[in-house]
Amino acid sequence: MEPGFHTLHDFMLFTKGAVYYLMGGMLLGLLGFWLYLTGRDEDKMIK
Amino acid sequence: MTTEHPEQTASPKIKLTPFNVIVGVILAVGAFVTILRFTKGLAGVTNLSDNNPWGIWISFDLLCGVALAAGGYTTSAACYVFGLKRFHSAVRPAILTAFLGYALVVFALHYDVGRPWRLPYPFFVQSGPTSVLFEVGLCVFLYLITLFIEWVPSALEWLGIRKPRDLIIKMTLGLTIFGVILSTMHQSSLGALYLIAPSKLHPLWYSPYIPLYFFVSSIAAGLSMVIFESTLSHRYLHDKMDATYLAEHDDVTYGFAKGAAMVLAAYFLIKVVGLTMDNNWHYLASGYGLWFLVEMLGFVALPAFLYAMGVREKRLTLIRWTAVLAVLGIILNRFNVSLVAFNWQLPPAERYFPSWMEIAISIFIVTIGLLIFRFIASRMPIFYEHPEFKEHEPPELHEHPTKPHPQTFGH
Secondary structure: OOOOOOOHHHHHHHHHHHHHHHHHHHHHHHHHHHHHHOOOHHHHHHO | OOOOOHHHHOOOOOOOOHHHHHHHHHHHHHHHHHHHHHHHOHHHHOOOOOOOOOOHHHHHHHHHHHHHOOHHHHHHHHHHHOOOHHHHHHHHHHHHHHHHHHHHHHHHHHHHHOOHHHOOHHHHOOOOOOOHHHHHHHHHHHHHHHHHHHHHHHHHHHHOOOHHHHHHHHOHHHHHHHHHHHHHHHHHHHHHHHHHOOOOEOOOOOOOOHHHHHHHHHHHHHHHHHHHHHHHHHHHOHHHOOHHHHHHHHHHHHHHHHHHHHHHHHHHHHHHHHHHHOOOHHHHHOHHHHHHHHHHHHHHHHHHHHHHHHHHOOOHHHHHHHHHHHHHHHHHHHHHHHHHOEOOOOOHHHOOOOOHHHHHHHHHHHHHHHHHHHHHHOOOOOOOOOOOOHHHOOHHHOOOOOOOOOOOOOO
16 A cells, blocks of 8 residues: 655654664675675685 | 697688677678768667667667776686786786777767867867766776886787886886776766766665765676686687696686675665665665566675585586676676666656667677787687796786796797
């Protein structure tokens, strides 16, 4: 359901708030992706 | 692998191979349409209109051309600025690709703007420094010169001219930094051009962050293009490569794939942030929304994951095919921004679709680029180090000692 925005402040509060949550998820997601990407690099180091 | 001298392999007669026939037809049609363009004007060969003044020549030749030529600054920055010397053998092919890419962008621009003798006007006669387009033009102008200087040592080595070549080699770091600055500016400014049209560009593609999108995606385009170009070169110009290039090739592919995977992942996430900041989620439940999802999931998220899988499982073939997917994704994005999602509110009858002659000119220009690349790469030291010049390069450029490839001397 689309929230009703009556002022620019309402809109910014909603979108900014959503982005703050998103940023947390992104940081975790990128960390997980990096770990997946480099997960087998150690094999090469051992050789 | 052949062991003949490159010049000995060049036949004076042009053989009627399928490749040569197709190229001949493309060049003939291109020359014909070129004459039409400069005698009949834009209306004679294009479907451009007041509503759609920028067509496929801007979308493909310019926007895609500049993005896909980003391999030059990404590779040289990785090698000389970030000190990843294991990518050194990839620098010259990437610089050549970028130089030809930008040269052809400027060449293609002549078809759009006409009157080639007026090309210097925006800089020297009537400059408009408050325009984003001015910045793009100035950056492309300066970066093309920079790329030319970066490419020149290959030609000088081929010709056996030492002094100016040594002087330019000493300028490598400065040229690289200048090139990175210019690329940062104009790659993003190409996106900034669309900031002026929030009502014309569909909200899913329009964003205040569009300059950032263009810049970040250009890095992924550049890295993917280096992988794609090296795959083709490996297949068709294998005999021009020396031991160092061949030894470093796999490492370059894995390294660039790893970089491209992270950049594509970051690009995907900042696109999601942009979507959230503008609260445009509801547009996803429309036809344009589905098309946006195809672009984002099929040509950004999927290549990011496939690159990561290829790096993780050391699957070169997967990485090479993923590079094709990523390059197509960048082309799709530039087409979406400049054509598909542009003027999206116009009735279908007023939408733009390129004429066959516009498409023919774009194919003509790509073909010219391929021919020049092949001409240079099969004669000059692009995929190998010239044995007479190795000891004169700064030692920091040579982490890997090489054996000269006996059949690849340029002269």
